[in-house]
């Protein structure tokens with residue numbers, strides 16, 4: 001289905017990918033830098049927005065991570081990010097003074 005609309009979407013996608021990688025190249029799966037691809041936090045097949053910058057994040061692509069050698073994007077596959085990694089944003093204990 002190589003329609004002109006698909007070409008437009010992939011153009012927009014490449015533009016977004018460049019924007020996201022320019023802002024950060026820290027992989028969402030392993031947390032190391034030098035990510036070369038972006039992936040959807042919520043997969044498009046599961047209702048995620050394809051061209052929403054908030055739904056895209058840097059990830060290591062086919063070459064994998066130069067630091068830990070994981071192939072983060074193929075590891076993640078078509079799953080939602082939360083199914084792959086536990087995000088460390090919810091600190092729900094109080095260990096500090």
Ligand SMILES: [Zn+2]
Nearest residue numbers: 027030060072
């Ligand atoms: Zn990675």
Ligand SMILES: [Zn+2]
Nearest residue numbers: 030032065068
């Ligand atoms: Zn890594």
